[in-house]
Amino acid sequence: MNYCSHCGRPVVLKVPPGDNLPRHVCEACQTIHYQNPKIVAGCIPEWEDQILLCRRAIEPRTGFWTFPAGFMEAGEDTAQAAARETLEEAKASVEIASLYALLSLPHVSQVYVVFRGTLRNLDFGAGTESLEVQLFPWDKMPWDRLAFPVIHEALARYVEDRRRGQYQLQVGVVARRIPSE
């Protein structure tokens, strides 16, 4: 951030009075610009013993697999955002079942909110951000071709829960990076 989005003058990085962290501050109009973590809403879409994954058509990590997930929009709730991403990336309609994981990525200031969802039917296909969309048996994930560490972590926990026969809410931190981060 170089300029004030409110008045267009240059900003400075300083600790505002009463605060304890440096912020981008406009000394012309006094606006303080906070930078906050972003929410990525995702869905693990289930169909009997399979889950639906998408192969990414966009950078970063084009060609690698993920479950549908993307930045939550203003004016949505978290479950809506997860269902919307599933529709956009996999052209699939899900009924959101339950919250499955809340995973923080402090190194990139993101929080993944991941739901389990039930596919309403087998009508799916590649959205504009996907190369292809495919059902995988839950015990045959494409482990070496997953897009991000957080996707690996969420699916590893999911598969372990499924093996045990009981889902447990997963709250954690994923600090690993992909090479490009």
Place this chain on the structure above:
Amino acid sequence: MNYCSHCGRPVVLKVPPGDNLPRHVCEACQTIHYQNPKIVAGCIPEWEDQILLCRRAIEPRTGFWTFPAGFMEAGEDTAQAAARETLEEAKASVEIASLYALLSLPHVSQVYVVFRGTLRNLDFGAGTESLEVQLFPWDKMPWDRLAFPVIHEALARYVEDRRRGQYQLQVGVVARRIPSE
């Protein structure tokens, strides 16, 4: 948003190619400025049959009660953010126990991530954003003096769970506004 925070030129509101929502776009440097929901991390600090609440010293809703909660910072995880807010607002040290609620406020583009926490001791007091800090028995909340609908909703669910003797993860939407919203 009026100006590009990257180059300082005026932005326009338009739907970028391949997108389906209007964004603030800089036609000089091509930066697209997304506006995403913010995470509010909160904690219900427990001490036997009581929980610790803070009376707000700042606007909005000065003088009304809340559990410790505030905007998550870049570089934190959600549990850290909840513990930090508890330390800042109530000068209290908590051990985060479990995620209790994920409540979306689409009308203000916020998501509350609320943990249950256990007070490590009874050493607490009013931080700079609090007028006073006080333990309340869980069945004697100051219902008519709570700061926000989301605080009311989270505590109402908490008290009901406590009455039943079993905590259940709460995922929901709180669309009600305070008069000033």
